Amino acid sequence: MDMRLRLEPSDEYMHPLEEATNFNESMYFNFYDHKENLGGFLRLGNRANEGYAEMTTCLYLPDGRVAFTYHRPEIANNDAFSAGGMNFEVIEPFEALKTSYHGKICVLERPLEMADPRTAFTQNPWVDCSVELDYRKLSPMLGGEPVNEDGTPITEKAEQGFARGHYEQHVGGKGTVRVGDEEWIVDGVGLRDHSWGPRFWQSPFWYRWLTGNFGDDAGFVLSITASRDGGRKIFGVWFADGAYEVLTDIKIETEWTDGDHYHQKIHASARSTSGVHEIEGTVKSLIPLRNRRTSPDGEQLITRISEGMTEWRSNGRVGSGLSEYLDQIIDGVPVGIAG
Known part of the structure; x- marks a missing residue:
């Protein structure tokens, strides 16, 4: 049976939690502001069957430092992208989304130290951080979920899964980023994606x-x-x-x-x-x-x-x-x- 990609406005929202232990649903947003020489990305991946989410905030600061945090906050369901101080909200499918992170972040003068995360997190300073970015559409949508021509799901082995449903979009992002006592007004561009399905x-x-x-x-x-x-x-x-x-x-x-x-x-x-x-x-x-x-x-x-x-x-x-x-x-x- 032939395959096609399915993508509907409803796919911007949460998908039903599947039986696979390693089911993942994640959103990712990156950005870069040339004027401020500031960039970064936010990612939240719900792994509800394993009882946690993967929360990542990474900010490339103008002077070469990187502000970074990763946490596995507990979650009990796949009802929303909201965990560990991070929140993603769909304002209008395919058109506009809102992202935020409020919490602590580790500031690394030597980002390669994160190759040993335990040492990096204990030997570098932690400061308060807030990210508030509103994303808008620049491009059409790219991708979707592979289904059979008649719309029925395609079976995959959970142990081989990575991102069964996946789409991307070039976007613009505006808002504010604060790391410790430093704050930037952001007007940048970037890319976002959304994935769901079993993932290792x-x-x-x-x-x-x-x-x-x-x-x-x-x-x-x-x-x-x-x-x-x-x-x-x-x-x-x-x-x-x-x-x-x-x-x-x-x-x-x-x-x-x-x-x-x-x-x-x-x-x-x-x-x-x-x-x-x-x-x-x-x-x-x-x-x-x-x-x-x-x-x-x-x-x-x-x-x-x-x-x-x-x-x-x-x-x-x-x-x-x-x-x-x-x-x-x-x-x-x-x-x-x-x-």
């Missing part, structure tokens, strides 16, 4: 997810996801003139730091109906995040997600966005460095 962070072998904006009128998304059997899922779009163009012939080349192998420079190329796009990325600030899980046979699984605030250059324009590199760590080495 260990399901992809590695992936590269690049998001960028060149003002209100242009941007891109590129992704490569690798599986353990050597397969690749490659996808990308170019946003211009109010519409998305699907990209083909996508290539991503990475320059790594010595030692820990963090991405520091990126060259991407892709083709659309309007021509060839060459994209150069320079990581301005990076924080390494970690997820750990014990497999049913007792193996300790470690996943690294490196989040880089990145300056993008393409077609004579300068933009910004996030470069997210996920790798399983095997024998101390990220598996995707040769990919």
Whole structure:
């Protein structure tokens, strides 16, 4: 049976909690304000069957510091995105959403210290933080939930799940960010996404997810996801003139730091109906995040997600966005460095 993507305005709201123990429903919002040289992202992932949410606030401050917090607040249901001081509200589906975080945050002069989160959180200062950002539509919606042609669900194995339903949108964001005694008025651009379905962070072998904006009128998304059997899922779009163009012939080349192998420079190329796009990325600030899980046979699984605030250059324009590199760590080495 053929497959299609289903996306309705109702998908902006919460989905029924499924039986899979690892069912996840999450929203993510990033932003960057060129005038203030300030960026970041908020993420809240409900894992109600496991009794908690994953709450992340990450702010790349103008002087190179990163303000970061991660918490697993208890939740009993999947009724709302509201946990751990973070709240997401749909004002108008596909058009406008409101985000906020109020709580403590850890300020890191050396963001790479988060490779050891216990030490980083105990040896760096914590301050009060508030984020209030209103997001508005810039682009059409991208993605949805794969279903059979007749609309019936597609079955997947929970242990292999990551984001069955998933959509993204380029957005503008306005509001305020306060970290300790510092406050900024934000008028920026970014990207948001919404995912639901079973998720283990260990399901992809590695992936590269690049998001960028060149003002209100242009941007891109590129992704490569690798599986353990050597397969690749490659996808990308170019946003211009109010519409998305699907990209083909996508290539991503990475320059790594010595030692820990963090991405520091990126060259991407892709083709659309309007021509060839060459994209150069320079990581301005990076924080390494970690997820750990014990497999049913007792193996300790470690996943690294490196989040880089990145300056993008393409077609004579300068933009910004996030470069997210996920790798399983095997024998101390990220598996995707040769990919």
